[in-house]
Amino acid sequence: MGMPIARRLEKKRTLLEWLRYQAAVTEREIHELESQDAEEKRRREVARRERAWVVSAPRSTEGHPVLHRGNCGLRARYGAGELLDLAGVVGAVEEYPDLEMCEVCAPWGSLGIDKPADRPMRTAEAEFP
Secondary structure (H helix, E strand, C coil): CCCCHHHHHHHHHHHHHHHHHHHHHHHHHHHHHHHHHHHHHHHHHHHHHHCCEEEECCCCCCCCCEEEECCCHHHHHCCCCCCECHHHHHHHHHHCCCCEECCCCCHHHHHCCCCCCCCCCEHHHCCCC
């Protein structure tokens, strides 16, 4: 003879409660993994910006383009372009011989070149390693 209906119903309700608990645990784990993934992507983007440079448009009609480190706070204000690697910086120097370097983020340090002490440095005067 089979199990009474009341006992089978109780087992099914217990199973359903356990499955709901497992689903809640799994949803929480998925949410945590998605958060970790988003944080990892954010950190990679921050690191990419820290290792890159950006050329911003001149601030005035008489001004010159300015080279910034990728994470410089000023670059966003002045409509900076895409992130550049070292080859991109060398290309920018060739394209803009009057390219200046940002005094705030000091990109010359990350490029491995010295800054003249007497005046703002123009990248056309720099020799890249």
